[in-house]
Amino acid sequence: MSLLHQDSAEPDNAALGEEYAKGTSPIVWATVVAIFAVSIAIAFYILAGEKPPAATGEIVAVWAHPQHIETSGFDSNGAPMPKETVDEVFVFTQVKLHNQSDHPLFLQNALTNATLVDGAHSSYAANKGDYDRMFIAYPNLTVPHGPALSPYDTEIDPGQTVEGTFVSAFKGLTKQQWDARKKLDYTFVFRYQPNLVVTPHVAVTEQ
Secondary structure, three states: OOHHHHHHHHOHHHHHHHHHHHHHHHHHHHHHHHHHHHHHHHHHHEEEEHOOOOEEEEEEEEEEEEEEOOOEEOOOOOOOOOOOEEEEEEEEEEEEEEEEEOOEEEEEEEEEEEEEEEEEEEEEOOHHHHHHHHHOOOOOOOOOOEEOOOOEEEOOOOOOOOEEEEEEEEEOOOOOHHHHOOEEEEEEEEEEOEEEOOOOOOOEEEO
């Protein structure tokens, strides 16, 4: 009798497992469904928030014109004076900028960025007047004198593409330092928009 009584008192493992499964299955499924729903919501929010950039850019051509000037060692009266040397690299860049948004874009600035042995160097684009005067001050320039891209007052309408050339000057930079550059790219600054960084896929024409 004691053995029979002991057997009947033992819990039925199969029954307990069935009851446990019945009790926890709704909770598990609810958790899975909740996680899935949250994942879908997050993915939708991310995709909905991602917008294509307002502007795209293409570098059409790049010309580099190193300058090395050494003074004569005499002043205007012919008196001897220490010689001075001036090194500078002018970088002319022809670019296309396209507005793929539904509102006008206003270009506020453009920078030429060169990563040299000693680090990154940036130079702002000259305005339209200074760009045109370059061809008067340096008549030996062989860079095509195309239409200037003004970095301060260029408006691009929706769907419009503008094209032009600008120049940046790296003062105190020698030709050897320029030739040893590791990277070259450009930053275009638009009003109320993220900066547009464009890397050229054309070779630099050395003047």
